[in-house]
Amino acid sequence: MSKILNNILFENVSHSNEDFTKHYHDTYTIGLTYKGFLKTFNVNQSYYSYEYSIRINNPGEVHCGKAKEWSHANFYPTIEIISNIYEQIFHEKKIPYFQRHIVDNKMLFLKIHNFFDSYFKNEDEILVEAYLIEALSSLILDSTLYTKNYKEIFEDKKIIKQTYEFINDSIETNFTLEMLAKNVNLSKFHFLRLFKKDFGLTPHAFIVNERLNRANCLIQNGLSISEASIQVGFNDQSHFTRNFRKYFGYTPSTLQKNSNFIL
Known part of the structure; x- marks a missing residue:
């Protein structure tokens, strides 16, 4: 498996009916909803994550939620991974912050799904990494709201x-x-x-x-x-x-x- 994914947590959960208390991650969260839905609260705003939607949390964003028969896959890429791909595209070291918590983009959904599918099937490293770069570069190009200079988490607080x-x-x-x-x-x-x-x-x-x-x-x-x-x-x-x-x-x-x- 690709070394850049070492110690990155992946989740693929079926039929969850859990309530999630307020929390945050020091990584990004990028997730796909396959079935059911999640009523989610992100930075004090309410959203619904339905089938075939993409869910994104920027590092440090406080969120919680209530799941209903929620089948989903997540992974938690580090600031370093995302900023490295941003740098490969734009030739400057920045941290992108994404525009919307819930994204409805079927083409992007498919690209992230292809990455998850190749990862969970333990396919060749070159294929997994190619799908990863394609998915994250599309996300960066389509959904970046603003960028910050590359700093450690909470540097501005x-x-x-x-x-x-x-x-x-x-x-x-x-x-x-x-x-x-x-x-x-x-x-x-x-x-x-x-x-x-x-x-x-x-x-x-x-x-x-x-x-x-x-x-x-x-x-x-x-x-x-x-x-x-x-x-x-x-x-x-x-x-x-x-x-x-x-x-x-x-x-x-x-x-x-x-x-x-x-x-």
Whole structure:
């Protein structure tokens, strides 16, 4: 399989009826709806993802949703992958941000589907990578709303970025509000107010999100569920499993059995 897809999560889920709590990813999310629908809330706006629509989340966008008999495939390309393809097209290193959360474009849908199909069938690397480049370059050319200079995630949101780095440097810590506020030289009141205004999540939800993203990666890379949950700061296994399912729509045991999986 292509090296550029190492450690990239793929999902192919059938007949989901899950409710997804507010969360975000530090990657893009690019997904196809095959059957059913998802009522989704992205950056506080409501959308419906029906059959043959494309769903896109830019890095850091807070979203949630309610699924109804939802069959879909997703993958989570990194900022680096998307910006590299943008650079190959336009010869400058930029991060594209996409125009719409839900895109209705049958030709683009087919291109992304061809990429997913070749990936899940484990076809030759040259074919998978060709489909990937064709799909992502079409997405960039058709749906880019604006671009930013290539920077790390949350670079334009100082409080969020400093908190993100602080949490990820010691993910297993039992953080207090005082610790988080002190890290950015604010009172607890001002930290809470500015954090939620700038990001749309409470600090607690932000910490849980970061822990679950880290645990997801650890499980994909072979760590046991109990080891991964403890390593990221969950001491209660059932609490970890409940939160994991609320964020990702499947249990950690499903991920462990089917890393880069088809359900």
